Amino acid sequence: MDLKQLSQVLGLSQTTISRALNGYADVSERTRERVMAAAREHGYRPNGAARRLAVGRSEAMGIVYPTGSGDLGDPRFLAMVGGLTDRCAARNIDVLIASSPPEGELATYERLLRNGRVDGYIVPHTRRSDPRIDYLRTRRVPFVAYGRCDDCQDIAWFDFDNEAGMALAVAQLLRAGHQDIALVHAPTSLNFAHQRLLGYQRGLQAAGLPPQPQRVVPAEFTRVGGYQAAQTLMQSARPPTAIVADNHVLGVGLVRGLLDLGLRLPEDVSVIVYDGIPADSPLHSLGVNAIEQPDAASAGHCLADLLQGLTEGRPVDALQVLWQPVYAPGRTVGPPRGA
DNA sequence: GAGCTATAAATTCCCACCCC
DNA sequence: GGGGTGGGAATTTATAGCTC
Structure with missing residues (x-):
């Protein structure tokens, strides 16, 4: 069932239904409850493509990783992505992971943006001088760097010390x-x-x-x-x-x-x-x-929160997070041989 | 084949109507 | 008159269909 059909069922305009479902204050509580109940009963779900078209957002964020980097076989990277995905899913935001040949990374960033596939990026494995960050900064695209670079005072980042x-x-x-x-x-x-x-x-x-x-x-x-x-x-x-x-x-x-x-x-x-x-x-x-x-999944949560903060217009210097690593004792450190 | 129009589905600005 | 409520129409991009 689409919006038009739901409006016919309820005898209300598509406008009123849309606003009732999206929490607008200028819809009476009684009408809102009636709309919500009918939407539940008929299994109404907004068409994602149409919604993205209307609001001008993809409601997705992207991670571009270079092929051959081994990230997708890296449990820590996957744990971070898992945490990121969980936190984003709670906000109805998808995480899009795109692979790219190392020499074509910028083209991939550009293509995903141009095609409206993502609204922002997490930039992993930052480099000291990072053309991806220069590009995204120039394009004024919301992004959070997973790691710092030499010149990162004016961007949001998450890193370990x-x-x-x-x-x-x-x-x-x-x-x-x-x-x-x-x-x-x-x-x-x-x-x-x-x-x-x-x-x-x-x-x-x-x-x-x-x-x-x-x-x-x-x-x-x-x-x-x-x-x-x-x-x-x-x-x-x-x-x-x-x-x-x-x-x-x-x-x-x-x-x-x-x-x-x-x-x-x-x-x-x-x-x-x-x-x-x-x-x-x-x-x-x-x-x-x-x-x-510790806790790569929590790092993913933090990255999602930083990106959210960025889109809400919070100042960048409040969106720079440094966590401290810890020493984990094991069985491979002992006195020097011959000591 | 080029150019124009209609259409899809949802959001949202602006405005009209109703009733106290 | 003004607050509460709800509707009309514009808007978005891609694409199908129509006319010339």
């Missing part, structure tokens, strides 16, 4: 007696990797240790990257006594690589993985020490 988290990891290893700590990190064009590198340097500096650039190993943002980094570090003439992986994708590969080299954790080398080993990995049972960003 990556620098503090990595400094915390280094402090834990120092406390266990390690002085020779390596970092395996994702490309520092990604903002989180840049901040975690700063945290690593800050952690050493706080302990009065000199910078150890030879212990900083850049890797591809893949499990293979972590695996190769394990070999690079541990097959060198003087391997480190401890390693921190700056994310769980690299971390899984790193731990697999260390085990394949016949090394014992923590007797031969101590390991901390930022974000931890995902529960769906066979390596999860090792109990790898971690820096954790």
